[in-house]
Amino acid sequence: MQTSPRLRRAVTWLAASAVLWLAGCAVGPDYVRPSIDTPTAFKETGDWKLAEPSDAASKGAWWAIYQDPVLAELMAQVNVDNQNIKVAEANYRQALAVASQARSAFFPTIGADAGLTRASSRVSSTAVSGSGAGGISNSYSLSGTASWEPDIWGSVRRSVEAGNASAEASAADLANARLSAQALLAQNYFDLRVTDAQKALLDRTVAAYAETLKLTQNQYAVGVAQRSDVIQAQTQLQSAQASALDIEVTRAQLEHAIALLVGKAPAVFSLAPAPLRAALPGVPVTLPSTLLERRPDIAAAERSVAAANAKIGVAKAAFFPTLSLSATGGFQSSSFADWLTLPSRFWSVGPALAATLFDGGLRRAQTDAAIAAYDAQVATYRQTVLTAFQSVEDNLAALNYLGREAAVQDQAVQSSREALQLILNQYKAGTVGFQNVLTAQTTAYTAERTALTILGRQFTANVLLVTALGGGWHALPSEGGADAESPAMKASAALSPAASPATGGNGQK
Numbered sequence: 001m002q003t004s005p006r007l008r009r010a011v012t013w014l015a016a017s018a019v020l021w022l023a024g025c026a027v028g029p030d031y032v033r034p035s036i037d038t039p040t041a042f043k044e045t046g047d048w049k050l051a052e053p054s055d056a057a058s059k060g061a062w063w064a065i066y067q068d069p070v071l072a073e074l075m076a077q078v079n080v081d082n083q084n085i086k087v088a089e090a091n092y093r094q095a096l097a098v099a100s101q102a103r104s105a106f107f108p109t110i111g112a113d114a115g116l117t118r119a120s121s122r123v124s125s126t127a128v129s130g131s132g133a134g135g136i137s138n139s140y141s142l143s144g145t146a147s148w149e150p151d152i153w154g155s156v157r158r159s160v161e162a163g164n165a166s167a168e169a170s171a172a173d174l175a176n177a178r179l180s181a182q183a184l185l186a187q188n189y190f191d192l193r194v195t196d197a198q199k200a201l202l203d204r205t206v207a208a209y210a211e212t213l214k215l216t217q218n219q220y221a222v223g224v225a226q227r228s229d230v231i232q233a234q235t236q237l238q239s240a241q242a243s244a245l246d247i248e249v250t251r252a253q254l255e256h257a258i259a260l261l262v263g264k265a266p267a268v269f270s271l272a273p274a275p276l277r278a279a280l281p282g283v284p285v286t287l288p289s290t291l292l293e294r295r296p297d298i299a300a301a302e303r304s305v306a307a308a309n310a311k312i313g314v315a316k317a318a319f320f321p322t323l324s325l326s327a328t329g330g331f332q333s334s335s336f337a338d339w340l341t342l343p344s345r346f347w348s349v350g351p352a353l354a355a356t357l358f359d360g361g362l363r364r365a366q367t368d369a370a371i372a373a374y375d376a377q378v379a380t381y382r383q384t385v386l387t388a389f390q391s392v393e394d395n396l397a398a399l400n401y402l403g404r405e406a407a408v409q410d411q412a413v414q415s416s417r418e419a420l421q422l423i424l425n426q427y428k429a430g431t432v433g434f435q436n437v438l439t440a441q442t443t444a445y446t447a448e449r450t451a452l453t454i455l456g457r458q459f460t461a462n463v464l465l466v467t468a469l470g471g472g473w474h475a476l477p478s479e480g481g482a483d484a485e486s487p488a489m490k491a492s493a494a495l496s497p498a499a500s501p502a503t504g505g506n507g508q509k
Helices: 005-023 062-066 069-081 083-106 155-221 227-261 288-294 296-317 362-429 434-468 487-491
Strands: 109-125 131-148 322-333 345-354
Touching: 062 069, 062 155, 062 434, 069 083, 069 155, 069 227, 083 155, 155 227, 155 296, 155 362, 155 434, 227 434, 288 296, 288 362, 296 362, 362 434
Parallel strands: none
Antiparallel strands: 109 131, 131 322, 322 345
């Protein structure tokens, strides 16, 4: 029984429609960002006075708030020569290439083949002469192939989703690597400048102790002081000289760390000693929910969740049969003259349906593994958010209490200086012993060094707070256009619970 052309066309149309309809389906869960319990405000703001971003401040280079040209120059070298950033950049390009590989599965595969074969064969022929008869034959072929597997169950689409999300996570990793390197450079740089200040303090202390030793020797020469006073003054001077040499070790190691961050060998890099001219800037604290959009490590973790969610769909698509369409055509002949003629042509075309009937639980195990990987990424994402909140709270608290401590310590420095001057005058007048001078000098030196240590901790906490907030707050995207006020500017005067946290489920269905 022969079918009519109209019936064949109808069957073909229905089959094509079914394929297209099925191709619109994608098994597996659609992604929904995991919910995060976001607080409305930070706990440790306390009496923290939030600074207003200045229009004259840099919009992208967050380190410009410290107004240190040497630091800015080093930051430019980090962005170009830091090897960890180069690794992250290469990983990002690799992730983009992997995403492109996944997208290539949407398209058919087309190939071509041309060949020339020359063969010899020997055939036994005893019926004629009892001896063998041989022959040489040629074979010429030229063919083309095309194959395509329609994405009926969405396996390719889920793979593309996973590839795109992984590429976005890699881009966030690159931003995070850059921010981490910049923050570490700023910390090391300010530690270096504080070390320079401590070295200058020690140099002044050594000079003061040398004057005290000379005074004590003069007092001993006229019989006013004892020999033990001279020995104690010498000991104090030598201890200060040893400390001045010891601090050079710290400075050299910090200089080497900075060289590594800017991609240079320590042997060819040096920073001349200089005073710490940078002032502690005010940092506008954004809303806690803003961190979900600002911090690159949070963005990377969230994109990894999306990639893991898409891989669940890839694993579930393996339960369904696959349809592949293939076609082959070309020319084949044993004679070169007849090779590309119409009688030498051949072709074949047809669909193939394949399904796995039994695999010993392999696909179920792969699906369970994909779901478990998703759950792990969700937990990692939420933990990353909690860690970000902790980092902001830690450095807010540090800046709050260190600011108070610095004020008290400055008063202690002033008091110790006044006490030292009074005791030196009394010692010269012979009304107090040398032990009082030693105690006063040690107290004054310790107070000044402690003040410098607190200053270094303040700069470290300041840098860590800026980076904990996602870098320069001036780079926040504006709402409602380029001229709209950024969320950071809206939140800089006072914290507000107006911003709602991200909502959503775990994406499973």
